Amino acid sequence: MTFEENLYWTMIDIANALLTGTFIGGYYAMLSIGLALSFGVMKLVNLAHGDFLIVGAYLSAMILTVVSVPPVLVLIIVVPIMFGIGYALQRFLLNHVSVQAMERRGMSANFGLMAPILVTFGLSISISHLLLALFASDAVSIKNNLAFSAIRLSQDLSISLLRFLFFVVAVALLIGLQIFLRRTVTGRAIRAASDNPTFSSLMGIKTDHIFAVALGISLAISGVAGFMIGMTRTFQPFDGPQFILIAFGVVIIGGMNSIKGSLFGGIILGIVQVLAGTYFGPSAQLIGGYMLVLFVLSFWREGLFSK
Amino acid sequence: MMSATLLSVSNLNKSFGAVTIADDISFDIYEGEVVGIIGPNGAGKTTLFGMLAGTVGADSGTIKFGGSNISSTPTYVRAQMGMGRTYQIPRPFTHMTVADNMRVASMFAGGLEPAECGDWVKQVLEFTGLTSQKDMLAGKLSLLGRKRHELARALATRPSLLLVDEVAAGLTDAEVDEFIALIRKVRDSGITVVWIEHVMKTMLSATDRLLAIAGGKIIASGKPQDVIETKEVRRVYLGA
Numbered sequence: 296m297t298f299e300e301n302l303y304w305t306m307i308d309i310a311n312a313l314l315t316g317t318f319i320g321g322y323y324a325m326l327s328i329g330l331a332l333s334f335g336v337m338k339l340v341n342l343a344h345g346d347f348l349i350v351g352a353y354l355s356a357m358i359l360t361v362v363s364v365p366p367v368l369v370l371i372i373v374v375p376i377m378f379g380i381g382y383a384l385q386r387f388l389l390n391h392v393s394v395q396a397m398e399r400r401g402m403s404a405n406f407g408l409m410a411p412i413l414v415t416f417g418l419s420i421s422i423s424h425l426l427l428a429l430f431a432s433d434a435v436s437i438k439n440n441l442a443f444s445a446i447r448l449s450q451d452l453s454i455s456l457l458r459f460l461f462f463v464v465a466v467a468l469l470i471g472l473q474i475f476l477r478r479t480v481t482g483r484a485i486r487a488a489s490d491n492p493t494f495s496s497l498m499g500i501k502t503d504h505i506f507a508v509a510l511g512i513s514l515a516i517s518g519v520a521g522f523m524i525g526m527t528r529t530f531q532p533f534d535g536p537q538f539i540l541i542a543f544g545v546v547i548i549g550g551m552n553s554i555k556g557s558l559f560g561g562i563i564l565g566i567v568q569v570l571a572g573t574y575f576g577p578s579a580q581l582i583g584g585y586m587l588v589l590f591v592l593s594f595w596r597e598g599l600f601s602k
Numbered sequence: 603m604m605s606a607t608l609l610s611v612s613n614l615n616k617s618f619g620a621v622t623i624a625d626d627i628s629f630d631i632y633e634g635e636v637v638g639i640i641g642p643n644g645a646g647k648t649t650l651f652g653m654l655a656g657t658v659g660a661d662s663g664t665i666k667f668g669g670s671n672i673s674s675t676p677t678y679v680r681a682q683m684g685m686g687r688t689y690q691i692p693r694p695f696t697h698m699t700v701a702d703n704m705r706v707a708s709m710f711a712g713g714l715e716p717a718e719c720g721d722w723v724k725q726v727l728e729f730t731g732l733t734s735q736k737d738m739l740a741g742k743l744s745l746l747g748r749k750r751h752e753l754a755r756a757l758a759t760r761p762s763l764l765l766v767d768e769v770a771a772g773l774t775d776a777e778v779d780e781f782i783a784l785i786r787k788v789r790d791s792g793i794t795v796v797w798i799e800h801v802m803k804t805m806l807s808a809t810d811r812l813l814a815i816a817g818g819k820i821i822a823s824g825k826p827q828d829v830i831e832t833k834e835v836r837r838v839y840l841g842a
Contacts, residue, residue, distance in 0.1 A: 399659050401618055480709060480716060483698075487706045490695040493657055498759060499681040499711025 307451050308573050314454050316566030321462025322527075323561030324469065325520040326538055327545035328554060329513035332472075335552035336489040336509040339389065339411050343418040345539030346426075347514055351377055351521020352530050353426060356435050366439050366526065373518045381514030386507035389414060395492050395502070419535060426532035437525035461523050468516065469558055476554075485509050544588045550598030559600055563587070605633040607666075608763055608794050609654070614663030616646070616653060616818075623649045624660070625818035631763070636785065636795040638809035638826065640802075642838055645815045647798045648690065651765050654796075655687045656680045668762065681711040686761030690768035690798075692752035696741030700732055700751060703740050704758040711759035723758065730754035730784065746777055753784065763794045770801040782808045802830070814838070 296304075326348060333339045341347075351373060358369045390396060392414055394407030444456035476482040487495040488505045496502050524530055524538070541564075549560025564584055571583025591599065609631040616624040623646035631637055639647050652658030654665060656677035665673050672680055695703050704723040708714045714722055727733045730750045735743065743751055749769055756764055766785065770778045782804055789795055799805050805812060805826060812829040814822040821834040829835060 399657075401659075483702070483706050484710065486698060487695050490697055491693055493677075494689075494693055494695070495706070495710075496657070496677040497655060497681050497687050497711075498707045498755070499678050499713075500706070501676075501678045 309570075310452055312569040312573050313566060314448075314452070315458070316569040317562050318454055318458040318462045319565035319569065320558065320562030321465035322458060322520075322523060323541055323545050323565055324465045324558040325461060325516070325523055327542040327549075327557045327561060328465075328469070328472070329517040329520070330539070330542045331546045331549070331551065331554055331557045332513045332516070333510055334546070335554065336485055337385070337389070337393070337411075337506050338408070339510070340415070341513075342412060342415040342539070343422055343535070344415075344517065344542055345535030345537070346419045346422040347377070347380075347517045347535075348521045348524060348538045349426065349530055349532065349535045350380075350422060351514075351518035352437075352525040353430060353435065353521075354518065355522040355525050356437050357430075359437060366437050366522075370519060370522060373522060374515045377518030378511040378515040382507045382511035384418075384514075385510035386503060389510070390503045390506060393492075393506075395496075398493075423532050423535055430532060432531055432533075434529035434531055435525070436529040437522070439526055442527060457523075457527055464519070465558060465561075468519075469555060472512075472554055481505070481508060544584055547588050547598060548591045550601030553598065553600045556598055556600030560598070563599075605635070607631070608633045608668060609796075610664075610666040611654070612664045612666075614650075614653060614665070615661045616649060616658070617661060622818040624653070624663075627663070627815075627818070627820060629813060629820060629823065631794060631796055633762075633794055634789070634792070635810045636789050636797060636808060638805040638812045639796065639798045639815060640800075640805055640812060640829075640835075641815035646818055647815055648767055650815070651687060651767055651796075651798065654765060655685060678710070681759055682713060684760065684762035685765070686711075686756035686759045686763065687765040688752045688756045688767055688769065690771060692748035694740030694743065694748060694751050694755065696739065698740055699737050700740050700743070700754075701727070701736040703751065703755050707755045707758035708760065711761075713760070722760075726754050726758045729757065729787070745772060749773065749781070753781075753788075757788065757793075761793060763796065764788060766795060766797040766799075768798055768800060770799055770804050778804060806830070 330341060330344045333341045354373045354376060355369045358372055359366060389411050392407065392410035394404045397404055397407035441457050445453040446456055446459055447453045476486055484495070484500045484505045485508070487498060488500055488502045492502045544564050545557055545560040548563055549556025564587065567587045568580045568584045572580040607630050612628045614624045614627040627650070641647050649658055653660045656675060660673070663673070664671060667680070667683060667685060672683070695706065701723055704726055705719050708719040708722050709716060712719070712722065727736050730753055732750055732754055735747060740751055753769065769781050773781065778801060785795060785797065785808055797809060809826055811824065812826045813820055814829055814835045816838045821838065822829045822832040
């Protein structure tokens, strides 16, 4: 190869890593927004987050075995169901072990920080085993004719059509969520309750309900993300933990309480993973990603985009 | 002429483990008065406010507000019914502007529609002298600003009863005088005030009636000057 050819391919590699990484970042953001939202609002570390993504994937796949419609239409059913699960979970379970619940009972607030983590850990185990009992351990995916389509930008540069669409959805959703939180009555209540639950109830806000709405939104978004998982790959009942690892990586980079941080954290993680994969082989992808997470954690404990 | 009873507390009990915070406490608050609550540190004054507002559960007893029994009513409903409360350590919603803090209070507890709350918020900000800081993030306010903000946000909930917890602590004499004037203005606007304070000057000059609490019991009640001269209060405060 001549020097010019070498240079050309190096440029293509880098351009490819930046493009692919950026668009994977949109997908990673979708996997993480729910986690960032529930932490940002309720200070809840939802260890069952990955399993709820898989629940969303199974729900989508199962509905499609019953009705034959364009796959994206299942979201009309999946999103409300996931919202309902999130709402009920917070309202009837997690609110009873929260910091405020512990304070009302005259117990140390520390119980309220610890108990929800244990509850979601238990949920994680229960959900994956329930999925196993219902669907066995066969790999499932959502069949679609977009999975292998690509947008060709030049002779040697292309991006996956699905990744591109996911990115657009992620950006639209993040903007929508920001507007919702800033401008609507419920959004203001969520922000007040996340700032200080006790004070917001003194301001007449029904925090139990508002927290339930927040977890509902978190799981509804995870439902969409689960659908995206099913569109791009196969999944099994015990796949939750690998997705929560991605989500933790993203929110550590982007900031635990920052919603827009999910997008930038996702993009940074995506680019680093693809670069590592390009230069050091596929097995370096995960290592590269987690080296980055450790690096960020060492120097910016609050994440790069934390408020 | 005696006004109507606004708040009626009967046989309220509360203990944390072996420590008794409220031992069969009963008292009434009448419409339009400013009642001061005094007592040594740890006497349970703030916990009493917590029980009135519903953030702390009582072990037993009855609380009636505006005629209805609110003993097991959740905090947010009590706020909507017209019970406002401020804390000794002000805690604004730090990521929101001062005006947004007021808006939240007036919409949820005050029951105003988003479109109507603008005028009310403006009034409250003017009343408390916060107009020039309305677009500031509440977390950036000075201590005095935060104290004003704390009072303003409670007023924005459109309360009929305002529970004020130690607003004078940490302020200069001139600032304390300003708050005394402010609380008088609050009373003149028709709001009943129950006020916890350590600074005796405020209690003597700004209240109609004092309740002295010690060891979970009300040890004296009546006109401010009379209360601080009772044997019980002198013993608790001066060890005499």
